Amino acid sequence: MKKRYTLGLLAVLLAGLTLSQPSPFQQRVQQAIQNGGSKFAETMKQDPDQALCSQYRDKLPPELVGAFLERQRALIKYPADGKLMGDWKQGEALFTNPRKGNCYACHTGDPREAGAGRMGPGLVNYGQRGTSEAVIKYTYDKIYNAWATMPCSLMYRAGYHGILTPEETAHVTAFLLDPASPVNAKR
Amino acid sequence: MRNRSLWIGFLLALGLGLSIALTQPQEVDPYKEAERQRELFRQTAGILPGELYAAQGEELFTQKRGSKNASLEACDFGLGPGKLEGALTQLPRYFADTRRVEDLETRIVSCMVRLQGFKPEEIKRDEVKALTAYVASKSSEMPINVVPKTSQEIAMYNLGRELWYHRAGNRDMNCAICHDAYAGGKVRLSPVRSPRQGLSNEWPAYRFEADKLYTLQDRIAFCYESIGIAPPEFYSEPYIALSIYMLAEATKGKHKFTELPGFTR
Numbered sequence A: 001m002k003k004r005y006t007l008g009l010l011a012v013l014l015a016g017l018t019l020s021q022p023s024p025f026q027q028r029v030q031q032a033i034q035n036g037g038s039k040f041a042e043t044m045k046q047d048p049d050q051a052l053c054s055q056y057r058d059k060l061p062p063e064l065v066g067a068f069l070e071r072q073r074a075l076i077k078y079p080a081d082g083k084l085m086g087d088w089k090q091g092e093a094l095f096t097n098p099r100k101g102n103c104y105a106c107h108t109g110d111p112r113e114a115g116a117g118r119m120g121p122g123l124v125n126y127g128q129r130g131t132s133e134a135v136i137k138y139t140y141d142k143i144y145n146a147w148a149t150m151p152c153s154l155m156y157r158a159g160y161h162g163i164l165t166p167e168e169t170a171h172v173t174a175f176l177l178d179p180a181s182p183v184n185a186k187r
Numbered sequence B: 001m002r003n004r005s006l007w008i009g010f011l012l013a014l015g016l017g018l019s020i021a022l023t024q025p026q027e028v029d030p031y032k033e034a035e036r037q038r039e040l041f042r043q044t045a046g047i048l049p050g051e052l053y054a055a056q057g058e059e060l061f062t063q064k065r066g067s068k069n070a071s072l073e074a075c076d077f078g079l080g081p082g083k084l085e086g087a088l089t090q091l092p093r094y095f096a097d098t099r100r101v102e103d104l105e106t107r108i109v110s111c112m113v114r115l116q117g118f119k120p121e122e123i124k125r126d127e128v129k130a131l132t133a134y135v136a137s138k139s140s141e142m143p144i145n146v147v148p149k150t151s152q153e154i155a156m157y158n159l160g161r162e163l164w165y166h167r168a169g170n171r172d173m174n175c176a177i178c179h180d181a182y183a184g185g186k187v188r189l190s191p192v193r194s195p196r197q198g199l200s201n202e203w204p205a206y207r208f209e210a211d212k213l214y215t216l217q218d219r220i221a222f223c224y225e226s227i228g229i230a231p232p233e234f235y236s237e238p239y240i241a242l243s244i245y246m247l248a249e250a251t252k253g254k255h256k257f258t259e260l261p262g263f264t265r
Helices: A002-020 A024-035 A038-043 A048-055 A062-073 A088-096 A133-144 A166-177 B002-023 B030-044 B049-062 B104-114 B125-137 B151-164 B175-179 B216-226 B237-252
Strands: B093-095 B100-102 B205-207 B212-214 B262-264
Touching (some): A024 A038, A133 A166, B049 B262, B093 B151, B100 B151, B104 B125, B125 B212, B151 B237
Parallel strands (some): B205 B262
Antiparallel strands (some): B093 B100, B205 B212
């Protein structure tokens, strides 16, 4: 009886070990990354959800979506004062700064800004959604962690990676929603 | 009567549409702009910067150099020693002498080490770039023909595809996000192509905005930099893997190289 129990335990352990071992192909990928040098290898390290997105080529199977979104939602942090809408002027600078938000690489915000990218949806008149609590929170959450609403989205997780602080996220939220922002100017 | 007011309405709408169109900021077509810049070089200098790099590369290629006092004329790029015509079209490929898959740039380095006796640390990046421009100029406007056949080439292609989808860095990026999902779109003013659409068919190229020659490795490094990932060291496997992946896909798309060295923004 005891022997059978030990054997069973061993089998479970063995199965766990094989499952947690990367496949020979994954080991070879890691070897190639190491071959690129230590700095490259360091920045190519993935968190578990980046690895999941890569594995599924950015199209998660439906059964993994729920848990994925939940994990990402748990990563969102809010400003200490609880205000999700900050100063749109500071938000504008963060929106266009390539080292910060870099949002206009993909989105048109202020239509007067020449050379905005077109990978993401245009955001001109984004503020016509109004400024209800729900709209503000949705916008804030999307900017802070885009993967909390869309798994493996092209849009990077600005807040999660610390590129935007919660306060800065609130400023960008205001740039999109404040009726006084050039995004929403009467034209 | 009714017809006439319809007409006036139509004309008004047309006028409004035109005035909106005319007040939009003018966006320069990047391809036309490159063509214009190229012509300016032709007219004022009489030679393109890429041709200068290639000429410099030719000199380095034929000179006897290194501890073995040899030229690179015996270097085999896959078509036989010294055969340069169309050599780039079939690179990267597997080489039995070094027992690995090499792209043009790593092959040049291998030949500098094996034929000329340079130590790897002595090899200057600028010389490799000029040599790359020279050898590539012999494949100008030729069809790309990279078809992974040996097990090593197929493995390298698979590695490249895996790196292509590898999301990492604080911008959560990979290559596919822009170059597949949004191929045909624009990041700022830069049009984005997929490998099947012939991405990688213009390198090495002179980039007039940077006023520098970029090889394919330089261009891949630039991509990594712009998505917040430290570029791999030159001549390392990630470059070879991504190059064979992209060029094999361009081959499936039946693409040709542009004029080489290319001329682009």
